[in-house]
Amino acid sequence: MKINLLWFFCFIMFVSCKSSQDLVYLSNLKESEYSINIQNKVKPRIQPDDLLAITVSTLSPESNALFNSGVLQGAGKGVIASGEKNEGYLVDDNGFINFPVVGKIQLAGFTKEEATEKLTTEINKFVRKPIVNVRFLDFKISVIGEVNRPATYTVPTEKINLLQAIALAGDLTAYGKRENIALIREKEGVRSVVRVNLNNKDILNSPNFYLQQNDVVYVEPGKSKAVQTSLSRNNLQFGLSIGLSLISVLTVLLTNL
CATH class of the missing domain: 3.10.560.10 (Outer membrane lipoprotein wza domain like)
Incomplete structure (x- = not known):
């Protein structure tokens, strides 16, 4: 006690x-x-294992579908969307993503703006005046x-x-x-x-x-947290001790009445 x-x-x-x-x-x-x-x-820089959302807008519906995870069929068959939700592009351990048509492109170490500029330059080799948006998904x-x-x-x-x-x-x-x-x-x-x-x-x-x-x-x-934790561990024993002490005091008082 x-x-x-x-x-x-x-x-x-x-x-x-x-x-x-x-x-x-x-x-x-x-x-x-x-x-x-x-x-x-400080602008965040892309790192390995980052998950990126990348969208491409062009004047061509076919190109849009192709660059945005669509599946381009043969001539005369039109464009068929993949039907799967785009879960983003995972940056691999070496800092690369695998982007449609362009192939593997290194983005690790780039800011979002720098990555957008690099992707725009690469995609511009295949389609004119693309508008690229990049953002972090994770x-x-x-x-x-x-x-x-x-x-x-x-x-x-x-x-x-x-x-x-x-x-x-x-x-x-x-x-x-x-x-x-x-x-x-x-x-x-x-x-x-x-x-x-x-x-x-x-x-x-x-x-x-x-x-x-x-x-x-x-x-x-x-x-103070350590002291509080220590007190909590002994809380039951402390309560019993106080209770017994009060009973002892009351017993003495009642005996002397």
């Missing part, structure tokens, strides 16, 4: 002494107005750890920053370490971990503020 009471009071003291500043995002932002020129936006980020809704999220706009990702996950819990967020990223075959501080306004101008496809945001638990 004494040990449980000691843990309980230690927990209360720790929580009481913990600065409320730790729970505030951008806590060193003192100005009533604050603005910076956005220079940290731009995903994951948020795990001390958040209310840990999950993997698909981002349709291909643009998301760290604060928006945390908002998708329902914000950090009170136990999350806002000053030590781990950002796990894979780029060109290298996996790296970067630490960011959400209490510092400098994050707004950090190159890690905007997320890339397949980024993982991990929110570590603070020390």
